[in-house]
Amino acid sequence: MPSAVELVQSLVNGVGIGLIYGLVAIGFCVIYNASGIVNFAQGVFVMLGGMFAHTLLTQFGLPIYVSAVLSTILVAGIGVLVQIAIINPMWRRKAPLFAIILATLAIQLLIEQVVILTLGDQPRTYPEFTSGGPLKIGPIAIGYQLFWVLGCGALMVFALTQFFNRTRMGRALRACSQNREAAALLGIPVERMLIVSFALSAALGAAAGILITPTQYTAYSVGGPFGINGFIAAIIGGFGSAPAALVGGIFLGVIQSGAIVFFGAGFKNIVALTVLLIVLLFFPSGLFAGRAKSA
Amino acid sequence: MTAMADITPLITVRDLTARYGHIEALRSTALHVAPGEFVTILGPNGAGKTTLLRAITRLIASTGQIVFNGRDVTHLRTHELAGLGIIMVQEGRGLFGDMSVRENLQLGAYKLSGPQAHSERQLEKVFSLFPRLRERIDQTASSMSGGEQQMLAVGRALMADPKLLILDEPSLGLAPRVASEILSTLGALNKEGLGILLVEQKAPLALKLAQRVYILASGSVRAELPTQEIESHHDLARYYFT
Ligand SMILES: Nc1ncnc2c1ncn2[C@@H]1O[C@H](COP(=O)(O)OP(=O)(O)OP(=O)(O)O)[C@@H](O)[C@H]1O
Ligand SMILES: [Mg+2]
Numbered sequence: 001m002p003s004a005v006e007l008v009q010s011l012v013n014g015v016g017i018g019l020i021y022g023l024v025a026i027g028f029c030v031i032y033n034a035s036g037i038v039n040f041a042q043g044v045f046v047m048l049g050g051m052f053a054h055t056l057l058t059q060f061g062l063p064i065y066v067s068a069v070l071s072t073i074l075v076a077g078i079g080v081l082v083q084i085a086i087i088n089p090m091w092r093r094k095a096p097l098f099a100i101i102l103a104t105l106a107i108q109l110l111i112e113q114v115v116i117l118t119l120g121d122q123p124r125t126y127p128e129f130t131s132g133g134p135l136k137i138g139p140i141a142i143g144y145q146l147f148w149v150l151g152c153g154a155l156m157v158f159a160l161t162q163f164f165n166r167t168r169m170g171r172a173l174r175a176c177s178q179n180r181e182a183a184a185l186l187g188i189p190v191e192r193m194l195i196v197s198f199a200l201s202a203a204l205g206a207a208a209g210i211l212i213t214p215t216q217y218t219a220y221s222v223g224g225p226f227g228i229n230g231f232i233a234a235i236i237g238g239f240g241s242a243p244a245a246l247v248g249g250i251f252l253g254v255i256q257s258g259a260i261v262f263f264g265a266g267f268k269n270i271v272a273l274t275v276l277l278i279v280l281l282f283f284p285s286g287l288f289a290g291r292a293k294s295a
Numbered sequence: 296m297t298a299m300a301d302i303t304p305l306i307t308v309r310d311l312t313a314r315y316g317h318i319e320a321l322r323s324t325a326l327h328v329a330p331g332e333f334v335t336i337l338g339p340n341g342a343g344k345t346t347l348l349r350a351i352t353r354l355i356a357s358t359g360q361i362v363f364n365g366r367d368v369t370h371l372r373t374h375e376l377a378g379l380g381i382i383m384v385q386e387g388r389g390l391f392g393d394m395s396v397r398e399n400l401q402l403g404a405y406k407l408s409g410p411q412a413h414s415e416r417q418l419e420k421v422f423s424l425f426p427r428l429r430e431r432i433d434q435t436a437s438s439m440s441g442g443e444q445q446m447l448a449v450g451r452a453l454m455a456d457p458k459l460l461i462l463d464e465p466s467l468g469l470a471p472r473v474a475s476e477i478l479s480t481l482g483a484l485n486k487e488g489l490g491i492l493l494v495e496q497k498a499p500l501a502l503k504l505a506q507r508v509y510i511l512a513s514g515s516v517r518a519e520l521p522t523q524e525i526e527s528h529h530d531l532a533r534y535y536f537t
Pocket of ligand 1: 343
């Protein structure tokens with residue numbers, strides 16, 4: 001049996017990584033709700049966020065905050081590009097959703113290859129945003145980066161909720177998620193809303209990647225695992241609201257890190273996938289089904 | 296084309312044809328609505344009424360021509376047509392079910408990005424037509440009764456400041472009293488000058504309100520009649536079943 005200290009420590013770690021899954025999950029939800037598309041290239045945004053931030057930091061010598069913001073904007077731009085160049089033409093030709101989803105998978109693999117050719121295949125990392133740490137509470141160590149993840153995560157979810165509930169564009173995006181035909185009939189440019197959803201979703205993924213890289217590493221291949229875990233978190237959250245997706249992420253993160261202390265690191269994914277199957281079997285609409293599906 | 300010739304119609308549809316796969320659900324259909332006119336389309340189930348309205352609003356692809364206010368709008372998309380003032384209340388209402396009455400109405404005014412004052416005025420107008428919506432303002436759309444939902448659908452469309460209001464069977468599934476309440480409201484709006492194109496199966500009231508009727512069967516217009524010429528329902532039945 002692991003000690004109490006180990007358990008608390010793993011809880012802390014789990015919340016940290018879970019928040020990252022949560023951000024990726026929100027990215028999945030934003031696109032899915034606006035269009036019905038499950039964007040399997042979601043993980044690639046996480047990877048690009050970290051890779052770009054690293055490049056801006058080390059090759060261009062920019063401060064981390066500037067690198068982080070620039071990298072987020074760049075990745076959002078790539079999200080827009082993917083939407084305009086590939087998704088939208090398919091959408092206009094009324095391609096079946098599964099074909100579009102397959103295309104997003106191809107985009108993920110394609111971007112990974114481009115990253116290998118341009119930035120290389122070596123893993124890399126950069127220092128935490130705030131040096132020093134970890135914060136010691138008795139025997140429990142909390143790295144400062146976790147506070148960055150917590151703070152930025154909370155801020156983004158808050159901003160997103162405000163955006164979806166209070167702004168004209170946010171409401172229009174929600175309208176698209178409920179009934180795209182009705183939205184178009186009221187003059188809402190649905191395709192432009194899909195572009196916005198890709199930009200938002202890519203920015204969220206990038207932010208997740210930028211925030212998590214100092215505590216781990218990033219490489220061309222990290223998109224897959226982040227994508228899958230974010231997807232599981234989105235399913236746990238019911239593909240609905242941003243807070244539900246975030247809770248889904250934390251739930252998954254905590255269970256995974258619990259599995260590591262109880263059974264060893266090799267069980268992390270087995271447990272994640274088991275949780276996915278259990279949720280799909282018993283709560284097919286997510287753990288929060290029945291709640292209003294807004295934001 | 297007698298009295299009509301000297302007025303530019305609000306909307307003219309020519310030669311509209313739409314297919315589902317190999318099935319031609321709409322065959323070279325033509326119709327027009329004059330400014331301030333109330334036009335009703337009648338026809339049996341499966342006649343192609345919904346298909347016609349969806350083709351006009353570009354929710355489905357079709358061939359043919361559509362002219363709105365003298366401008367060829369054939370190649371515009373649904374949201375662009377809405378921007379010009381062609382607003383449709385869909386069959387089944389098309390409400391944003393998880394959103395509140397307020398949000399549904401706000402979205403109705405989406406294209407009026409300009410002065411807030413205008414949408415406030417529209418809102419007051421919608422509330423005066425359907426006071427029940429004011430009472431339900433924070434309720435989610437899906438939690439309302441069928442009649443209230445239809446009122447919201449019409450109210451939301453009015454928020455968009457339509458020049459031509461298209462409605463696909465707004466009385467479907469409603470009690471006769473509620474249905475006639477909603478249809479009478481349409482009549483009142485028409486008196487104020489709003490052009491209306493209504494698909495309806497509950498013929499009597501729709502006929503009383505309309506100035507002209509098209510009868511659609513098997514995907515094409517069987518007859519076009521001024522309503523005063525329809526003396527009895529036997530007249531209509533003749534068109535339905537031939
Ligand atoms: N999505 C579709 N795919 C294939 N066929 C369709 C589709 N929608 C309608 N149809 C067919 O096209 C024809 C016209 O349908 P439409 O819905 O326009 O009729 P309608 O006059 O609106 O009928 P109702 O009064 O029942 O609403 C019908 O034969 C119908 O079966
Ligand atoms: Mg119909």
